[in-house]
Amino acid sequence: MKAIALTQYLPISHPDSLFDTTIERPVAAGRDLLVAIKAISVNPVDTKVRAPKDAVEKTPRVLGWDAAGIVEAVGPGVTRFKPGDRVFYAGDITRPGTNAEFHLVDERIAGRLPESIPFETAAALPLTAITAWEALFDRLRVPTPPHAMPRKSILVIGGAGGVGSIAVQLAARVAGMEVIATASRPESIAWVRELGAHHVIDHFGDMQAQLTAAGFPTVDYVLILNDTDRHFPAATSIIAPQGTICTIVENRDTLDVSPLKSKSAGLVWEFMFTRSMYGTEDMIEQGRLLEEIARLVESGQLRATGTEVMSPINAANLREAHRRLEDGHVIGKLVLKDF
Numbered sequence: 001m002k003a004i005a006l007t008q009y010l011p012i013s014h015p016d017s018l019f020d021t022t023i024e025r026p027v028a029a030g031r032d033l034l035v036a037i038k039a040i041s042v043n044p045v046d047t048k049v050r051a052p053k054d055a056v057e058k059t060p061r062v063l064g065w066d067a068a069g070i071v072e073a074v075g076p077g078v079t080r081f082k083p084g085d086r087v088f089y090a091g092d093i094t095r096p097g098t099n100a101e102f103h104l105v106d107e108r109i110a111g112r113l114p115e116s117i118p119f120e121t122a123a124a125l126p127l128t129a130i131t132a133w134e135a136l137f138d139r140l141r142v143p144t145p146p147h148a149m150p151r152k153s154i155l156v157i158g159g160a161g162g163v164g165s166i167a168v169q170l171a172a173r174v175a176g177m178e179v180i181a182t183a184s185r186p187e188s189i190a191w192v193r194e195l196g197a198h199h200v201i202d203h204f205g206d207m208q209a210q211l212t213a214a215g216f217p218t219v220d221y222v223l224i225l226n227d228t229d230r231h232f233p234a235a236t237s238i239i240a241p242q243g244t245i246c247t248i249v250e251n252r253d254t255l256d257v258s259p260l261k262s263k264s265a266g267l268v269w270e271f272m273f274t275r276s277m278y279g280t281e282d283m284i285e286q287g288r289l290l291e292e293i294a295r296l297v298e299s300g301q302l303r304a305t306g307t308e309v310m311s312p313i314n315a316a317n318l319r320e321a322h323r324r325l326e327d328g329h330v331i332g333k334l335v336l337k338d339f
């Protein structure tokens with residue numbers, strides 16, 4: 001089968017950083033689905049795993065986690081799907097990736113994809129939607145209406161990126177919160193407003209001052225979706241007493257959590273590969289939440305976040321998508337479709 005792979009970890013400008021190849025088609029065992037890939041999308045995790053280093057792979061390594069496609073075959077333990085079903089999913093970081101014609105995924109982390117949602121629309125969603133959903137509802141435990149509490153507020157740092165584009169919508173439209181998103185350019189500011197942000201501030205400016213000017217001296221939740229080292233100190237001063245900060249981005253320096261003590265404020269992490277990496281008992285929640293995401297897209301409550309589709313799925317297009325993600329200013333999601 002066709003695949004895009006690497007053996008060396010090279011800068012994306014190098015033609016061998018990702019190359020076209022053919023590899024053996026895998027066989028579904030256990031609870032795995034063999035999926036014929038119709039569309040994929042690219043995430044910063046792809047570029048982080050591909051980042052230059054000295055290691056060399058003996059056999060070509062396939063990256064990529066987001067995918068939408070059709071079930072081609074199922075393992076003997078599969079109960080939720082059959083050949084011919086349409087699925088979308090974000091895969092498992094410990095397994096070979098989706099940048100190939102066929103791919104194996106555990107049925108518990110795949111969602112059924114309705115006929116009304118095209119593959120290229122679906123491929124943009126899984127990784128970012130799982131991250132945003134788990135961050136808001138599993139980690140921050142944001143209440144959903146109807147509830148008796150006063151309207152809560154959330155600051156989404158990095159609102160126009162892949163994860164932010166879903167998080168802003170879920171926070172505003174599903175959780176009914178007052179949403180302050182950050183964006184630094186006219187295009188990204190317009191995008192987060194379209195997605196439902198009630199206020200927009202600049203993550204490169206003084207966020208505390210801008211929030212106060214917008215009428216929010218503190219917020220109930222802070223969701224950090226970019227550069228934790230840079231934003232964590234501001235988050236600890238912006239967070240309200242008894243509030244919670246969630247970050248999804250690894251830190252390089254030690255984080256000072258001491259300002260949280262007097263506020264009884266919390267810090268939680270979200271890593272969307274935790275459930276598949278540790279095979280947690282509730283892994284199937286990812287399959288279920290993807291189906292809820294599909295329902296929200298079908299009903300028009302959630303706007304799909306793919307902003308550009310490249311075709312075909314080949315090394316040249318994939319290198320271009322990685323290059324643009326590494327630049328750090330992608331709005332929404334980049335999708336590739338059809339081999």
Ligand SMILES: NC(=O)c1ccc[n+]([C@@H]2O[C@H](COP(=O)([O-])OP(=O)(O)OC[C@H]3O[C@@H](n4cnc5c(N)ncnc54)[C@H](OP(=O)(O)O)[C@@H]3O)[C@@H](O)[C@H]2O)c1
Nearest residue numbers: 044158160161162163183184185188203226248270271272
């Ligand atoms: N833990 C997890 O499970 C998980 C899951 C998904 C992603 N992640 C990580 O989360 C990060 C974001 O992922 P993504 O897919 O949303 O990325 P992305 O789409 O590449 O994010 C691009 C956006 O980031 C904004 N941005 C750039 N520099 C920023 C800064 N210093 N502070 C705040 N915002 C900034 C840009 O806005 P402007 O153009 O307006 O500046 C742009 O819209 C990545 O590091 C990724 O690896 C973690």
